[in-house]
Amino acid sequence: MLRIENIKTFYGNIQALQDVSIEVKKGEIITLIGANGAGKSTTLMSISGIEPPRSGKIFFEDQDITGMDPDKIVSLGIVQVPEGRRIFPFLTVRENLDMGAFLRTDKEEIKKDIEYVYSLFPLLAERKNQPGGTLSGGEQQMLAISRALMAKPKLLLLDEPSLGLAPIIVQQIMDIIKKVNTENKTTIFLVEQNANLALKIADRGYVMETGRITMKDTAKALQQNEEVKKAYLGI
C-alpha cells in the first residue's frame, strides 16, 4: 500500500533521514520505534509532504507521491495525527471534527461519521461545543484521532499517541486504534517511543536509530529480540 524507497530528508543542511525504506501492507498495523530524535516524526512528515525528501521515492497504492502537496496527499487517503495532537485551540470540538472532514462533500456521511466518533469517544459528544484548547491531554488525543478519522483515511499515521498520557488513557487509545484497524480496515502506521505498547498491537515493526532503519521484523520477533529488549523494552 505504502512503499518508501531510500528517502533522504534534510532540515536545512542537517540530514534527518538516511536511506529510509519502509513498506506498509494493506490492512496491517506497522510500528516504527526508536529513541527520541531518531527521525520517526520526520519520516511521517515526509510521507505527508510537509518535509518532502531530497531524494528517494514514496509510493502510495502504486502512485508516486514524492513531493506532492500536503493537501493532495490527504485527498489520496493518507492522514496524520501529529505529535503533540495539535488541536485547534479556539475551534470547538465539533469544529475541529469538521476540519477533519474538510475535503469531503458527502454531508450525510459526514454526519454519520461524527456520530461514529462520538460513539468511540462519548466524552467528545459531551464537550462538542467546548473550545478544543480547554480539553485535557487525553481528551485532546481522542479528539485528534477522531479528527483524523473524519477524513476517512485509508492509511492513518499516528505519531506518539501515548505521549504524556496516564496509563489508563493510553490503554483506551490503543484499544481504539486496534478497533479502527479491525472494524474499518484502516491501515495504521504507528510511531512510538513506548515500544512495549506498540509491539503489542502491531503486526510488524521497524526500529530506527539516528535516521536509519536498523531492524525490521514481525512484532512478535522484535519483542523476543535481545537487542530490542535491552534498548527499548527495558527488560
Add this chain to the structure above:
Amino acid sequence: MDHSYFFELFLGGMTRGSIYALIALGYTMVYGIIKLINFAHGEIYMIGAFTALIVSSVLGFTGMNPILILAIASVLAIFFSSAYGTTMEKIAYKPLREAPRLSALISAIGMSMFLQNYVLLAQTPDFLPFPDMIPDFKFLQPINKILNSTQFVILVTTAIVMILLTILIKFTKIGKAMRATSQDAKMAQLLGININKVITVTFIIGSATAAIGGVLISSHTGQLNYYIGFIAGIKAFVAAVLGGIGSIPGAVLGSFVLGWTESFGTGYISSDYEDVFAFIFLIIILIFRPSGILGRKQNDKV
C-alpha cells in the same frame, strides 16, 4: 453641556471608526494567517478609491443614475483592489513565507512605496475631487446636523459588511479553514486544507473591505490623492493593534474606540492634536494590555 454637540461627535466618531474598521479588518486577518503586518494595505484602500473615481468619472458622462454609478464603481473598486491585493501577496510575500518575518515586513513597506508612487505617476500628485453620489435622504432631514446622508450610508454599509463577514468566518467551511489556519497552519495542511487558497481568500476579503472603505471615505471627504492610504492605513493599523491584532472583533472594537477618541478629542480639547490622540491612547492601552483590548496572550508551545 450641549447634547446635540455630543451626539454629533459620537456619530462622527462612529463614522470614522467604521472606516478604520473596514481597513483594520485586512490588517488583522492577514496578520492572523501569515503573521505579517501588511504595510501596503493602506494603498489597497487608496487604489479602491481611485478605481471608484475613475469609473464614476467615465460613467458620469452617460447621465446614469448616481446611485447606480456608485454601485458599479464600488463593485469595480472591490474587484481591482482584490486583484492588486492578491497579486501583491504572490509577488512580494509568498516567496518570503519561510523567511524571517522582518524580511516580509520590509517587502511590505517596499510594496507600499511602490504603489504610492505608481499611482502618483499614473495619476497626479494633486488632490482630485470625488463626486458626491449619495443622495440626501429625506428621513434624515430632522437630524441633518448630527448625521448626514453620507455618514448614514457609511454606518449602514459597515454594519452589513461586519454581519456578512461574521457569518462567513463563523459558519462557512472556508471561514472555519481560515480560523484553523491562523491557529495552526501546519495542522491545517495535514487535514488537506490548501493554505495558499486560504491566504488568497484572506487577501481578497481584506482588500474588498478596504476598497469599500476607500469609496465611502472619498464620498465623505469629497477628495482624494495618492497619499490617502498612508495616514488611513497607519490609523487602521493602530486600531487593529489597539483591539488586539489577529482578532476580528478586536479590530472592530479598536476602530470604534479610536474613532471616538479622535472625535471627542478634537471636539472637546483641540483639533490641532487630531492625530496625537490616537497614538496617546494606543500607548496607554498597550502599557496596561500589551496584547490589545481583545488580544489573546501568546501561549508559547513547549
